[in-house]
Each structure stands twice: as C-alpha cells, then as structure tokens.
Amino acid sequence: MAERIRRHPWRSTPLGAIDRWPQALRTALDMMLAMPGPATILWGADHLQFYNDAYIPIARDRHPALLGCPVEQGWPDAYPTIIADLLAAVERGEACRLVAHPVRLIGADGRPEDRMFDTDWSPIRDRAGRIAGALQTLTEATDRVCAEAAMRESEARHRLLVGSQAQAIWETDRDGVVVTDSESWRRYTGQTLDEWLGYGWLDAIHPDDRGYAEAQWRAAVAVRGLVNAEFRLRAPDGGWRWTNVRAAPVISDNGAIEKWAGINIDIDASKRAEGNLRESEAKYRALFESMNEAFAVVEMLREADGGWRDLRFVEANAAFTSHSGLPWPVGRIATELLGTPDPRWTRLCGRALDTGRSIRSEESEPALGRIFDLNVFALDRTRDRAAILFTDVTARRRADAALRESEEIRRLALDSGRMGAWTWDTRAGTVRADATVQALWGVSATEQPHPVSLYAGLMYADGAAWLASLAEQDIAPGADVQIEVQIKSGPTSGHWVEIRGRAERDKPWIINGVSFDITEQRLASQRLKKSETLFRTMAEAIEDVFYVTDLDAGRLDYLSPAYESIWGRSAAALQSDLSGFVDTIFPDDREGIAAAKAAQARGEAVHSEYRIVRPDGEIRWILDRCFPVPHEGRRLSAGIASDITRRRAGQERLRASEERLRLLIEGIPQLVWRSAAGGHWTWSSPQWQSFTRQTLAESLDLGWLDAAHPEDRTLVLQAWERAPARGRIDVEFRVRRGRDGAYLWHRMRSLPVRAASGEVHEWLGTTTDVQQLKELQERQAVLVAELQHRTRNLLGVVHYLADMTARSSADLEDFGARFRDRLESLARVQGLLSRLSDVDRVTFDDLVRTELSAMSDGLARVTLDGPAGVLLRSSTVQTLAMVLHELATNAVKYGALGQSDGRLAVRWRLDSPRDGDRPWLHVEWRESGVAMPPSGSAATGGGQGRELIERALPYQLGARTSYRMERDGICCTIAMPVSMPVDAAPAG
Numbered sequence: 001m002a003e004r005i006r007r008h009p010w011r012s013t014p015l016g017a018i019d020r021w022p023q024a025l026r027t028a029l030d031m032m033l034a035m036p037g038p039a040t041i042l043w044g045a046d047h048l049q050f051y052n053d054a055y056i057p058i059a060r061d062r063h064p065a066l067l068g069c070p071v072e073q074g075w076p077d078a079y080p081t082i083i084a085d086l087l088a089a090v091e092r093g094e095a096c097r098l099v100a101h102p103v104r105l106i107g108a109d110g111r112p113e114d115r116m117f118d119t120d121w122s123p124i125r126d127r128a129g130r131i132a133g134a135l136q137t138l139t140e141a142t143d144r145v146c147a148e149a150a151m152r153e154s155e156a157r158h159r160l161l162v163g164s165q166a167q168a169i170w171e172t173d174r175d176g177v178v179v180t181d182s183e184s185w186r187r188y189t190g191q192t193l194d195e196w197l198g199y200g201w202l203d204a205i206h207p208d209d210r211g212y213a214e215a216q217w218r219a220a221v222a223v224r225g226l227v228n229a230e231f232r233l234r235a236p237d238g239g240w241r242w243t244n245v246r247a248a249p250v251i252s253d254n255g256a257i258e259k260w261a262g263i264n265i266d267i268d269a270s271k272r273a274e275g276n277l278r279e280s281e282a283k284y285r286a287l288f289e290s291m292n293e294a295f296a297v298v299e300m301l302r303e304a305d306g307g308w309r310d311l312r313f314v315e316a317n318a319a320f321t322s323h324s325g326l327p328w329p330v331g332r333i334a335t336e337l338l339g340t341p342d343p344r345w346t347r348l349c350g351r352a353l354d355t356g357r358s359i360r361s362e363e364s365e366p367a368l369g370r371i372f373d374l375n376v377f378a379l380d381r382t383r384d385r386a387a388i389l390f391t392d393v394t395a396r397r398r399a400d401a402a403l404r405e406s407e408e409i410r411r412l413a414l415d416s417g418r419m420g421a422w423t424w425d426t427r428a429g430t431v432r433a434d435a436t437v438q439a440l441w442g443v444s445a446t447e448q449p450h451p452v453s454l455y456a457g458l459m460y461a462d463g464a465a466w467l468a469s470l471a472e473q474d475i476a477p478g479a480d481v482q483i484e485v486q487i488k489s490g491p492t493s494g495h496w497v498e499i500r501g502r503a504e505r506d507k508p509w510i511i512n513g514v515s516f517d518i519t520e521q522r523l524a525s526q527r528l529k530k531s532e533t534l535f536r537t538m539a540e541a542i543e544d545v546f547y548v549t550d551l552d553a554g555r556l557d558y559l560s561p562a563y564e565s566i567w568g569r570s571a572a573a574l575q576s577d578l579s580g581f582v583d584t585i586f587p588d589d590r591e592g593i594a595a596a597k598a599a600q601a602r603g604e605a606v607h608s609e610y611r612i613v614r615p616d617g618e619i620r621w622i623l624d625r626c627f628p629v630p631h632e633g634r635r636l637s638a639g640i641a642s643d644i645t646r647r648r649a650g651q652e653r654l655r656a657s658e659e660r661l662r663l664l665i666e667g668i669p670q671l672v673w674r675s676a677a678g679g680h681w682t683w684s685s686p687q688w689q690s691f692t693r694q695t696l697a698e699s700l701d702l703g704w705l706d707a708a709h710p711e712d713r714t715l716v717l718q719a720w721e722r723a724p725a726r727g728r729i730d731v732e733f734r735v736r737r738g739r740d741g742a743y744l745w746h747r748m749r750s751l752p753v754r755a756a757s758g759e760v761h762e763w764l765g766t767t768t769d770v771q772q773l774k775e776l777q778e779r780q781a782v783l784v785a786e787l788q789h790r791t792r793n794l795l796g797v798v799h800y801l802a803d804m805t806a807r808s809s810a811d812l813e814d815f816g817a818r819f820r821d822r823l824e825s826l827a828r829v830q831g832l833l834s835r836l837s838d839v840d841r842v843t844f845d846d847l848v849r850t851e852l853s854a855m856s857d858g859l860a861r862v863t864l865d866g867p868a869g870v871l872l873r874s875s876t877v878q879t880l881a882m883v884l885h886e887l888a889t890n891a892v893k894y895g896a897l898g899q900s901d902g903r904l905a906v907r908w909r910l911d912s913p914r915d916g917d918r919p920w921l922h923v924e925w926r927e928s929g930v931a932m933p934p935s936g937s938a939a940t941g942g943g944q945g946r947e948l949i950e951r952a953l954p955y956q957l958g959a960r961t962s963y964r965m966e967r968d969g970i971c972c973t974i975a976m977p978v979s980m981p982v983d984a985a986p987a988g
Contacts, residue, residue, distance in 0.1 A: 001033060001051065001052050001053050001055075001056075001067075002033050004064060004067060005029070005050065005067070006018065008067055008068055010068065013048065013068055014044060014046060014048070015043070015044065015048065015068075022126055022127070022132070023127065024124060024125065024126040024127060024132055024133075025041075025043055025124075025132070025133070028041055028043075028124050028133065028135060029041065029050060030504070030512055031421050031512050031514075032050065032051075032052050032135065033052050033053075033502075034500075034501060034502035034512050034513055034514070035052055035054070035137065035419075035500070035513075035514050036054060036482070036500040036514070037054050037137060037138070037139055037419070037514075037516075038051070038052070038054040038055040038057075038058050038137065038138040038139065038140070039051065039052050039054070039055060039135065039136065039137045039138070040052075040055055040135075040136045040138070041124065041133055041134070041135055041136075042071050042087065042133055042134045042136070043124075043132065043133035044132065044133065046070045047070055047071045047072070047087065047133075047134075048068055048069070048070060048071075049066050049067065049068070049069055049070070049071050049074055050067065050068075051066065051067070055138070057140075058117075058138060058140060062074060062075075071083060071087075072084075077104070078103055082101070082103065086121050086134075086136075087121075087134060089121070090121050090122070090123045090131065090134040091123070091131055091134075093123055093131060094123075095120070095121060095122045095123070096120070096121040097118075097119070097120045097121070098117070098118070098119050099118050099141075100116045100117075100118060100141045100144075100145055101116065101117055101118075101119065102114055102115070102116050103115055103116070103117060115140065115142050116140070116141040116142045116145055117138050117139065117140055117141060118138070118139040118141045119136060119137065119138045119139075120136070120137045120419055121134055121135070121136050122134070122135045122137075123135075137419050137514075144521075144524075148524065148528075167184065167188050167243070167263075167264050167265060167266045168182065168184040168185040168187075168188040168189075168243075168263065168264035169182060169184050169185075169262075169263050170182035170184070170185045170261075170262055170263075170264075171259055171260065171261050171262070172259065172260045172262075173259055173260075174221075174249075174256070174257040174258060174259060174260070175221065176199075176217055176218070176221050176260060177198055177199065178196060178197050178198060178199070178200065178201060179197065181193055181196070181197075182196070185201070185264070187236075188233070188235075188236075188264060188266075189204040189233055189234055189235070189236070190234065190235065190236030190237075191203075191204055191234075202214060204233050204234045205231055205232065205233060205234075206231060206232035206233070206234070206240050208232075209231035209232050212229070212231060212357070213229055213231045213245075216229040217229075217247075220247070220249075221260075224249050224251075224257055225249075226246070226247070226248050226537075227245060227246060227247035227248070227260075227262065228244070228245075228246050228360065229244075229245050230242060230243070230244050230245075230267065230271075231243065231245075233264070241266060241268040242266075242267050242268040242270075242271035242272075243264045243265065243266055243267060243268070244264070244265040244267045245262060245263075245264050245265075246262060246263055246265070246542075247260050247261065247262030247263075248260070248261060248262070248534075248537040250534065251533075253526060261534070265542075270647075273647070273650075275756055277650050277654060278756055279755055279756045279761075292319055292618060292645075293319060293323070293389055293390065293391050294316075294317065294319045294320040294322070294323035294324060294388075294389070294390050294391065294392075295316065295317045295319070295320065295387065295388070295389050296313055296314075296315065296316040296317075296320055296329065296387070296388045297313075297314045297315040297316075297379060297385060297386075297387050297388075298311040298312060298313055298314060298349060298385065298386055298387075298388060299311065299312045299314050299383070299384055299385050300346075300349055300350055300353060300384040300385070300386060301333065301384075302384070307350075308346050308347065308349070308350030309346070310333050310334055310335055310346060311333065311334050311345070311346055311349055311386075312331070312332070312333045312334075313329035313330050313331065313332055313333075313334075313337075314330065314385065315330060316328070316329050316330055323372070323390060323391060323392040324368065324370070324372075324390075324392070325368055325370065326338075326368070334346070338365070338367040338368070339367055340367060344363060345363065345365075345374075348361060348363070348374065348376050349376055349386040349388065352376045352377055352378045352386050353378045353381055353384060353386055355378075356378050356381065357377075357378075358375060358376065358377035358378075359374070359375070359376045359377070360374070360375050361374045361376070362374065362393065369394075370392055370394045371392070371393050371394045371397045372390040372391065372392060372393065373390060373391045373393045374388065374389070374390045375388070375389040375390065376388050376389075377389075393565065395564075396561060396564065396565050399561060399564065400561060419436065419514050419515070419516035420433060420434045420435070420436025420437030420438075420439075420440060420514065420515055420516070421433070421434050421436075421437065421512070421513070421514050422434070422437050422501075422512075422513055422514070422515060423510060423511070423512050423513075424452060424501070424510070424511045424513070425449075425509065425510050426452075426470065426471045426475070426509045426510070426511065427509045428449075429451055429452050429453070429471070430449035430450065430451055430452065431449055431450050431451075431452050431454075431455060432448075432449040432450075433450070433515075437515050440492065440495070440497060440515060440516075440517055441455060441458055441487065441490070441492060441497070441515075442458070442487070442490035442491035442492040442493075443455075443458075443490075452467060452471070455467070456468070457489075458487050458488065458489055458490050459485050459486075459487065459488060460485065460486055460488045462485070463483065463485035463486075466483050466485075474508075475503045475508045475509065475511070476503065476508060477503060477504070477505040477506070477508040478502060478503060478504075478505050478508075479502070479503045479508070480500070480501070480502050481499075481500070481501050481502070481503075481511060481513070482498070482499065482500045482501075483498075483499050484496060484497070484498050484499075484518065485497055485499065494519075495517055495519045496517070496518045496519045496521075496522045497515050497516070497517060497518065498515065498516055498518045499513065499515050500513050500514055500515075501513020501514070542562075542640075543562055543565075543643070544560075544562060544640050544641060544642040544643070545559070545560055545562045545563045545566060545567075545640065545641040545642075546558070546559075546560040546562070546638070546639075546640055547559045547560065547563070547638070547639055547641070548629070548636055548637070548638045549578075549600075549626075549636065549637045549638075549639070550634060550635070550636060551600070551601055551603070551635040551636065551637055552634065552635050554578060555575070555578055556574065556575045556578055557636070559571045559574060559575055563641075566612075566620065566622075566641070566643045567584060567612060567614060568614035568615050568616060568618070569584065569614070569615060582594075584612050584613060585610060585611070585612060585613075586610065586611035586612065586613055586619060588611075589610040589611050592608065592610060593608070593610055596608040596624070600626050600637050600639075603628045603635065603637070604628070605625075605626065605627040605628065606624075606625075606626050606627075607623070607624070607625050608623075608624050609621065609622065609623050609624070609644070610622055610624065620643055620645040621643070621644045621645045621647075621648040622641050622642065622643065622644065623641070623642045623644045624639060624640075624641045624642075625639060625640050625641075625642075626638065626639030626640075627639065668687075668766075669687065669769075670687070670766035670767065670768045671684075671685060671687045671688040671691060671746075671766060671767040671768070672684075672685040672687065672688070672764075672765070672766050673685060673688060673699075673704070673764075673765060673766075673767070674762055674763070674764055674765075675750070675762065675763045675765065676762060676763070677724070677760070677763070678720055678721075679702060679705075679716070679717065679720040680701050680702060681699055681700050681701060681702075681703070681704050682700065682762065683696075683700075684696060684699040684700070684704065688704070688767070690738075691735070691737060691738060692704075692707040692735065692736060692737070692738045693738025693739065694706070694707060694738070705717075707735050707736045707738075708733055708734065708735060708736075709733060709734035709735070709736070709743045711734075712733035712734055713733075715731065715733060716731055716733050716748070719731035719748070723750070723752075723763070724760070727751070727752065728749070728750065728751055728752075729748060729749060729750040729751075729763070729765060730747070730748070730749050731747070731748050732745060732746065732747045732748070732770065733745075733746065733748065734746070735767065744769060744771040745769075745770050745771045745773075745774045746767045746768060746769055746770060746771075747767070747768050747770045748765060748766075748767045749765055749766055749768070750763045750764065750765025750766075751763070751764065751765070802819060805818045805819045821885075821889065824854075841871035841872060841873070841874065841979055842871075842872050842874070842877045843868065843869050843870055843871055843872065844866070844870040844872055844908060844921060844923075844978075845864070845866065845868050845869070845870065847872065847877065847880065847881055847884065848864060848884060848906055849864070851881065851884045851885055851888055852884075852888055852906075854888075861896065861897065861902065861903055861904060862897075862903075862904045862905075862906065863903070863904070863905040863906070863907075864906050864907075865905065865906070865907040865908075866906075866907055866908035866909060866923075867908075867909070867910060870908070870910055870921055870978055871978060871979040872978055872979065873978065873979050876956075876957050876976065876978075879948070879952060879953065879956050879957060880953075880957070880974075880976075882948055883945065883948045883949055883952075883953060883974070886945025886948055886949075887925055887945055887949075887970075887972060889945070890945055890970070891904060891927060891970070894930075895927045895930050895969060895970055896927035896928065896929065896930050896969055896970075899929070899930055899931060901929040901930075901931075902927060902928070902929045902930045902969070903927070903928045903929050904925075904926075904927050904928075905924075905926050905927075905928070906923070906924070906925055906926075907923075907924045907926075908921060908922060908923045908924070909921075909922050910922075910978070917977075918977040918978065918979070919977070919978055920975055920976065920977055920978070921974075921975070921976055921977075921978045922973070922974075922975045923973065923974040923975075923976075924971070924972070924973050925970070925971070925972040925973075925974075926969065926970075926971045926972075927968075927969030927970045927971070928968050928969050929968060929969065930968055930969035930970075932965065932966075932967060932968065932969070946963050949961045949963050949972060949974070950963055953974060953976065957976050957977075958976070958977060959974055959975060959976035960974075960975040960976075961973065961974050961975075
C-alpha cells in the first residue's frame, strides 16, 4: 500500500502533492502502514481515506477505489448507521471502541452479509493541537465469534460421544488413585463406593489379568501416554466380562498431569465371538484367506545371546505390497527389504512371542515414510513365529495434522484487545508511547519517553533478552519485528502483549510500532485447545465413525475422521452435500437404508446393517446405530457407524470352512471318520460305508471294529489306548471289503482336534488302503533274495577262477594277465545277462559270437554252423562261457587262430526231447591246419581249459565232454541239456 499511496494522483485532490502534506499526516501514515492489523486513516474535512495492506481483505472489491475517496462515498452502506457517529465523537477529541460489532455490508456477489469487527477510533492532531483526522484500527471478529460457538458445540459433541460409547466413565488423580465416585463404574462392576476408591479397581479385575492391567496402567502413568488395554472385569452377577479400558491424561497449562479421564467399553460379546472363531478355525484347519488389511507371518531371528535381532517374512497376502509399498517379501528379512528398519517392529513381534499377548500399536517406518496401525500376535511360539496385521494410516494421520494446523491458524487469527502506538530509538535507548501503551504496561502516564529498560524490567527473561538482542543489531531499513511477551510485574502483571513494529527506511535505528493486549485470545485459545484436545483424544480412541445430524436442516453438524478411513471418501464432501450418502450404499441395501433414515427423521433410535461401496470398488459391512439427542430448539440425532466387515468375513469364513471340510471329506478316496476318546466313533464318511457295507449307525461307537480282521482288533485297540500319550494314532490292520468279504490291508492315522483351552475336543482321522503297497513290499523282498542268490553264485565263479589261475601261473605278473583276461570274459557274459528281461535267455550263438569277436582276428577264419536261438539256462551261461574263452585263448596262442594256415569250425545241433526230458545241445570245436608239437612233447597251455571241459562241465551242468589233440589241431565235443527247442534257422 505504501507504493500505491506514492503513485496516487494526489495533486487532483484537496491534499495536493505529497511533499506539501503536513508532518502529522506523514507520521500517522508511517505508523498506520507499520501496523500488522487492519488500520485506516480518515483525513481532513472530507475524511479522505488511507489504509494499510491488512485492511484490504476488509475492503474486498472496494479496493483500490477507497484510497483517497471520502469515507461517505466509499462506505455508503455503513456511514449513516455507524461511521458518522464515531467520527463525530473523534472530532470532539474522544477515543471510541466497539467489540464484536455487527455490520451489514454488501459482499462481492452484491448480496448483503453480516460481519463482526472489533474497532478502535483515535483522534489525530496536527502541530497546533487541532484534530485533523481519525485513526481506526480494526480486527474482524467474525471467525472468533464462530470459533467460540464451535467450541461450545464441540463440548456438547464430546459429552454425546462419551455417553453413547462407554459403559463406565471415571477419573483418577495424576497417580492413578481413584478419589472421585463413578456411579457408572459401580453399576458396571457391582463394586461399592468403598471397594472402588483408591486402588480398589484392581480387585474388580480377573486374577489372571490383574498383573497385566496394573502394568499397562503404570506404564502409561510413567510415560504420560494413552491407556488402551483389554481384560476381564467382574460383573454384578459374579461372572466375568471382557472390557476395553481407554484413558488419557488431562494436561495442565504448565505441562503437568492434572488427572486421568477414562472409559470402559464392553467387548465381551466380541471377545467370545473371537474365541469361538479361533476354535472353529483350529478344528477345521481353515486356509489363509485374503483380506484388505495387510497380513504377514514372520519368523523371528535371535542374537547369539537369545535376544531378538530381525524378522524373516514367511507368508504374506496380496494387500501387503499395497499397504507397505514394498516388493514381495516372502523369504526375505526386514533389513534386506528396508535397509535400516525401525527396530521397534522387531521388539513388538518379540514381545508378542515372549508374553503370548497380542499388541495393538501405531508405528511409523522412516525408511518407507509411512505410518501403520499394527496388530501383532504370537502365532507359533515353539517356532518363533508371529503374525502382523497392519493398515497404512499415513493419509489419515496427515489429515489429522492438517486439521490441527488449521485450528492453530484460526487461534492465531483471533485478535482482540486494546492497541497503542510507540516509537523506540534503539540508539538512545528510549521508548515514546501513547497513553494506551502506557496503560497496557502499567507505567506512569507522560508525554516524555521512558527508558527501554523500564519495559524490559516488566518482562520475563525471554522478552528482555529479545529487546537487548534487537538493540545490539544493525537493523535493516524497513525490517519487521514481532514478539509475544507476558508481563511479569506491575499493575498489569499476567497480561499477554503482542509487540509489532517496523524500522524506518531513512533511520533504521528508529522503530515505529504498536502493542495490543492479547490476553483474552490467549485464554480463549487455551480453553478451546483443552476442550478440543479432550474431544479429539476421546474421538481418536475409537475407530468407529461418530456423527451428529441436524434433522431439520438435513445436514451433518459433525463427522469424525474415521469416516474417510472406512468409507474411503471425503468427509468434507459429505458434510457439504448429505444427499450423496445414498450413492455410497450397495444398491441392494438402499431400500432398507431409506426406511432406516425415515425412522431416524421421525426421531426414532435405529439399528441397521448395510453394505457400502468404496471408490476402489471394495465392499464393506457397516453396523449403524443412531439415536435422538435432546437439544433446545433443534432436533438432533447422533450415531455410531462401525466397520463389521471383518466380523462378517469371519462368519463367512466359518461357513465356507465347514462347507470345504464337508466337500473334502466326501471327495477324498480315504475312509474318513471322527471319534471320541478310546476309538468310540461319532461319525463315518460315505466312503467307509461304501467300502465296508456298514450303515452309519452300525459303524458308530465301536461298531466299526466289526469290519476289522479278528486277529487285528486287539492291536488296533492298543493303539487307541496309547493315543493320548503319543498325541497321534498310526496303525496298520486288515479291513473287510463288503462286496466280496476280502480283507485288505489299511493304515489308520489320526490327530487330535484341540479346543482353545488345549483339551482334546475329538479325533479326526483317515483309514487308507495300503494293500497294493503291501504286495509291492513282498515282491521287493523276493527280488532282493534273488539278487543275493545271484551275487553269491558270481562270487563263487570269481573265487574258482582265482584259484584255478593261481595254480597255473608262473608268477604274480602272469597271474594278473591271466586273471584279467578271464574276468573280462566273465564281464562279457554278465553284459549279455544284464540286457535281458526276466523271461529272456542267452542263446548259444550269441555267446559264441561274443567270445570269438573279442579275439584278435575276430571271425575272419572261423566257421559257425548251427541253429540260432538255442536258449541256455542262466545257471549254465557263466561256466560254458569260461570254457569257450579258454578254447579261444589257446587257439589264439597255440592253435588255429594263432597260425596263418589254421582254421576253426564250431558246429552245434539240438536233439529233440524224449519222454518229457529236456533237449540236448551237441557242440563240436574243431581246429585244422595247425602245426602240432611232436608226439610225446609237453602239452602247450596251462591245462585250465581242459580241466573246465573234462571236470567242471560234467560236474556242474551234467554235460558229456571229450578233448582230443589230433594231428592238425584240437577237437572238443560237449553235449549238455538246455532250456527249450530252438528255431531251425542256421546260425551262419
């Protein structure tokens, strides 16, 4: 505004050019422009108007035309009713003040609107002492008046909230000692007044929960935090009911705890429902279901000293990634995912495992920049496993913070009180103040300046230090200064004063400013803050939506923040247009909601359940309870809307679990049954009844034993007797098949189904057909015996070869060469045997070719003549192969296969069986063209082959053999029984 004033065409006004203005006007303008609050000057006979920047929001669309305009023209709507009278009083030399004065002004839209102002009018005198103008300072009080009304309504809502939610309301002193009666507590617990006072409330708590409740309370007292605990309380009828106690400290202005305020909410029904659900899910082994909340199963990792170090994710649902913003976590540890996770997560999970109690907490994770509503509980303490159920509440908490900031801004805007002007010469250390400032500080009235030390002495240390620091600085021209201080002594001690000023541009060591009393604003702000804090504390202690409806106006007077987290929609949008509520209702439920709202409009209490559709498409179940609220002159209805989606889902999971169990039992091939202790069956599946042909009634109690083999019944009953100690049943016995009376082997297995208390509720088991498995096991035993038999035979052959070779070997080297050669022959035979199936046999022609093909020249000088496919018994193959090997080896070394003119002919034929006897195979081995040693010389070779032919074959195979050394080669004949007739095809 200072720049706008300098640019204004003043030469065309009665004031003329700026450089001709009187000093009194210039000084008054500098002071007005430095004021932080709205201020205006009306100068001269025409009352030409000047105003500062803070005045613009009041002028609104009249700005900037008001500058230099006579006030009667600029404010024709307010001049005749109020301004003219105030100017007349100022011209008489009087100062005037109006508090929260209503003024009807024309708004920007051309419509009249009522606004309220606190305003002070003071005369401005020229050098001659004449009144030349008027200074008006204003503070718009419209928001403050509305805030005070809102505070009164907030207190009323607080009373409604507490009264509608809690079964007991109580207070204690700052140490947790009950000193005030609570009729609702005594009615809820049945305690007398003497039993209730002091620490008597502990006596009403279940003995098993007393230590936990006391620890929770004392921990909250120690850290001055909220109490949110669940335990059992004695009921007036002597029984026990679960309650949720929630308490918050009431903090005084100096930060100390004045007292504790608390409520008890009856959660017995929900607790018992949770217990029933857990027992049912344990009984039927319900599978992990998907949910909108993030859910994870973690395995806790320990330090070497046994403390908790980290956690590894074992399971997680799909919502985990959307709530946490993390990648799929299964198999990874928290440190790997987050880098530097908040260690409190690890401590919370560890504490849940250590205590066995679930933990509800709200935690921030700096690494993710998110805030989570956590529910941690032990899942399997023997395997260090815990479960985490959490929801990302970052947006909700940010909205709460924004709301608190908005409330603080509104409090600061509540500006009222007397205002006075002053000039501080920081070099001279003096303050020249008007009468208002002097009265505000309680100093002697004088037109002479006071030393600044006088004012510093009336302040507390922080204010005095601020003055001293400012005096020592080189203040920049036009710099603004501001502080709020409290007067510590003098007639006005205890008052709060706001000091604001601005350094002159040509003399920055001189500061012109104003001071005004802000004591009322401070006190009102503290009261409002205290009331709002108490209401917010109670409102945030519940997760349900609390609302108040003006039935006549058809609008929401209040809607708690929980609406946005449950509905996923803007609370402000619903408050501005209540008709949009029906659009959030699931279409099939809208007719019922219309009837419920009609009953609510008639002032009736209504309880209803319905579904809502969130913007993301998610459907949630709501339990809505509304009731009329007496209020003078208005018809109000308050209500609480609770998210019961999880409860409804639990009921649906139970129904689905039972249906899945039924389908599973009726669909699997095993024979399923349920039993009480001792094998007294209570139910058998249709599969059992179909297999045994027993009816359901015949199988109950011990009737199923009639289908067991008589020799096995004692064994089965003994297994049932041992079952409680072993915790399982695992026994095999024979069960009669109803259609043919055959007894088939079955395996009975069963585990106990335990209730939440750990007691065995029943036994659930299966009886599985293992007859085929038994038969396979018997066949395996036969095969193992056959393998052992063949191994022993083979080892006998090897032992015989070793003995025979050793007797004929000249030395160890000769033994090694001979023994390796014979083992290779034996290996070739084994290769033939290994390629055959159970029913196949080795044929003689395959055996001859295999052995002769291994010689140096192979079959080049060999003639093979005989039928193909002559089958040999397996027991004869090894011995016959060794004979052929010895004959072939000697032929290579000394005979037909070792001399260039030598030839070998192997011929065989098969005699047909006679009178049921087996067929005989006749083999002739004849060498020719061999230069034989002279008659009477020593025989060549070692004699092992001849020993096999003349001794081993007759002995082992019942063969008839001959071995002759003729003039041009060896001739050997073998006749032996074989397995079966052969094909007539020649071997070639």
